Amino acid sequence: xxxxxxFTCRGCGECCxxxxxxxxxxxxxxxxxxxxxxxxxxxxxxxxxxxxxxxREWDLGCVFLDPEALQCSVHPHRPTACxxxxxxLSRTPVEGGRAFVELDGQRLTLVAFRSCPAVGEGEPVHLxxxxxxxxxVMADEKEKAPVSDDL
Ligand code: SF4
Ligand code: SF4
Numbered sequence: 001x002x003x004x005x006x007f008t009c010r011g012c013g014e015c016c017x018x019x020x021x022x023x024x025x026x027x028x029x030x031x032x033x034x035x036x037x038x039x040x041x042x043x044x045x046x047x048x049x050x051x052x053x054x055x056r057e058w059d060l061g062c063v064f065l066d067p068e069a070l071q072c073s074v075h076p077h078r079p080t081a082c083x084x085x086x087x088x089l090s091r092t093p094v095e096g097g098r099a100f101v102e103l104d105g106q107r108l109t110l111v112a113f114r115s116c117p118a119v120g121e122g123e124p125v126h127l128x129x130x131x132x133x134x135x136x137v138m139a140d141e142k143e144k145a146p147v148s149d150d151l
Contacts, residue, residue: 005112007086009124015085015116016062021053024140026123027079034077039063053079080136086116089134103131
């Protein structure tokens with residue numbers, strides 16, 4: 001199913017410098033098959049410990065962002081959050097949400113992040129691709145295991 005939303009990445013690299021990128025455990029496992037585990041950093045919020053991608057100090061870019069070509073060096077293995085961006089399916093109503101989806105008894109709102117300059121241009125966005133990624137996030141929340149000592 002296509003939405004009335006278009007997106008083709010311009011490759012500006014802005015999102016790879018702007019955000020803390022959350023990692024699902026399946027992201028960690030997938031990337032750890034390709035590269036050394038030093039890409040994982042943890043953020044502590046009270047009792048929660050969340051794995052995120054490591055950033056470089058000098059430009060706050062993700063360690064996998066090629067600073068000159070502005071390309072992702074692990075593109076086929078990139079985390080789920082990177083595959084979803086600049087979209088999200090939110091369980092709470094969001095002002096400016098673009099569409100509503102009934103999924104597993106939940107009403108979800110499609111959110112497009114306006115911080116990405118490429119929203120609205122390029123190829124049609126396929127809703128079922130976003131839903132598949134959203135399900136990965138939901139499954140990870142259910143299965144969430146403590147961060148292991150060897151990270
Ligand atoms: S901000 Fe948007 S256009 Fe720029 S790299 Fe990220 S997804 Fe692509
Ligand atoms: S993994 Fe790739 S797409 Fe994701 S933030 Fe890093 S460089 Fe960007």
